[in-house]
Amino acid sequence: MIHREGDWLAARVGDELVMMSAAKGNYIGLSEVGARIWELIETPRTIDSLCDALIAEYEVDLATCRTEVDTFLATLGEHGAVRLDQSA
Amino acid sequence: MDLPGLIPGNSEQPIDVTIRRQLVPMTLDAAEAVGPTWQRAGNRFLLRIPNIARFLLEEGRSIAFEAEDAATPQDISVFLSGSVFGILLHQRNHLVLHASAVLAGGKAVLFCGVSGAGKSTLAAALVERGYPLVADDQCAIELGEDGIPHTHADGRLLRLWERSIAELGLDSRRGDPMRNRLRKFYVHPATASDVPVAVGAIYVLGEVRDSQQPRVERPNVVDATKLIAANAYRPLLVRRLGQREAYFQGGAKIATTAGIFRLRRPLGFDRVAATIAALEEHWASIGLRNGAS
Numbered sequence: 001m002i003h004r005e006g007d008w009l010a011a012r013v014g015d016e017l018v019m020m021s022a023a024k025g026n027y028i029g030l031s032e033v034g035a036r037i038w039e040l041i042e043t044p045r046t047i048d049s050l051c052d053a054l055i056a057e058y059e060v061d062l063a064t065c066r067t068e069v070d071t072f073l074a075t076l077g078e079h080g081a082v083r084l085d086q087s088a
Numbered sequence: 089m090d091l092p093g094l095i096p097g098n099s100e101q102p103i104d105v106t107i108r109r110q111l112v113p114m115t116l117d118a119a120e121a122v123g124p125t126w127q128r129a130g131n132r133f134l135l136r137i138p139n140i141a142r143f144l145l146e147e148g149r150s151i152a153f154e155a156e157d158a159a160t161p162q163d164i165s166v167f168l169s170g171s172v173f174g175i176l177l178h179q180r181n182h183l184v185l186h187a188s189a190v191l192a193g194g195k196a197v198l199f200c201g202v203s204g205a206g207k208s209t210l211a212a213a214l215v216e217r218g219y220p221l222v223a224d225d226q227c228a229i230e231l232g233e234d235g236i237p238h239t240h241a242d243g244r245l246l247r248l249w250e251r252s253i254a255e256l257g258l259d260s261r262r263g264d265p266m267r268n269r270l271r272k273f274y275v276h277p278a279t280a281s282d283v284p285v286a287v288g289a290i291y292v293l294g295e296v297r298d299s300q301q302p303r304v305e306r307p308n309v310v311d312a313t314k315l316i317a318a319n320a321y322r323p324l325l326v327r328r329l330g331q332r333e334a335y336f337q338g339g340a341k342i343a344t345t346a347g348i349f350r351l352r353r354p355l356g357f358d359r360v361a362a363t364i365a366a367l368e369e370h371w372a373s374i375g376l377r378n379g380a381s
């Protein structure tokens with residue numbers, strides 16, 4: 001499962017999302033798709049379920065989607081914005 | 089009100105700030121945050137400049153000060169019109185940027201940068217070309233109920249400010265540079281001083297080598313949002329007053345509605361015209377009508 005983590009404030013700038021960690025004050029930026037993923041994981045869900053949702057909304061094949069989602073989640077993980085537990 | 093040292097009310101304009109001499113404590117009761125020269129307790133902020141004065145700011149509305157040792161009125165007025173005034177605006181929950189601003193195409197265009205970055209010089213050159221001055225050195229931005237960022241040219245405040253300093257007997261020296269700085273506001277009151285002006289664009293000033301042409305760059309949204317907090321008049325105060333979130337939300341809002349840019353230009357007075365030409369071209373491209381009105 002993917003869980004949001006930390007105390008992030010989010011603000012839209014056009015299609016993009018800027019987020020600030022309330023505790024640490026550091027900023028990250030999400031692209032339009034990244035912002036959509038952030039919305040989709042507001043309640044914890046599996047990577048499979050996330051990819052299913054994205055494939056339904058965007059023109060992307062499962063393999064590409066899965067690779068890009070993995071990379072994206074790893075980046076968010078480095079910033080302490082998500083946590084993945086084993087059942088993913 | 090007829091208290092000694094209190095600034096009398098002005099029949100034309102509401103009192104915006106009161107400044108008075110009075111006893112100011114060395115410490116605040118129940119201070120929540122304490123630094124080497126300051127303490128904060130709720131809406132009260134105590135600043136101590138050793139051998140000059142202690143200043144107590146309350147709720148963004150009043151300043152009390154007590155001189156220390158042999159401080160001259162000029163010493164005190166320098167701090168009053170600089171740091172203390174900046175803290176007061178920070179206390180009002182405005183976004184207070186270290187910026188000068190002019191009016192272009194009916195909107196405020198701000199130039200941010202550290203002291204010495206050339207904010208005032210550039211603003212002065214634009215004023216020469218007919219763009220009215222909105223703010224010098226400190227520029228307060230408020231997000232209205234519509235979420236649109238506005239700046240407070242607030243000539244009222246600045247005029248009151250000058251009057252305050254005169255009435256407190258702090259203007260004892262003619263030719264005092266700070267006094268001249270304040271007078272500048274008085275002789276160039278912004279045309280729309282009583283009406284908030286929408287923010288049209290914010291430029292953070294940078295430099296290029298003299299041989300290069302001035303250029304405007306648009307940073308990515310994260311850097312743009314960060315630039316607002318980084319160019320706060322007193323960045324540390326943003327933390328001390330617990331306003332990081334407000335600068336974050338405000339920065340994102342300004343990036344969306346107005347645009348945050350970097351202006352890199354060569355320094356040197358002979359290059360100012362080229363910089364202004366680059367700015368006017370940019371204003372046309374972002375819908376700020378080219379022209380001084």
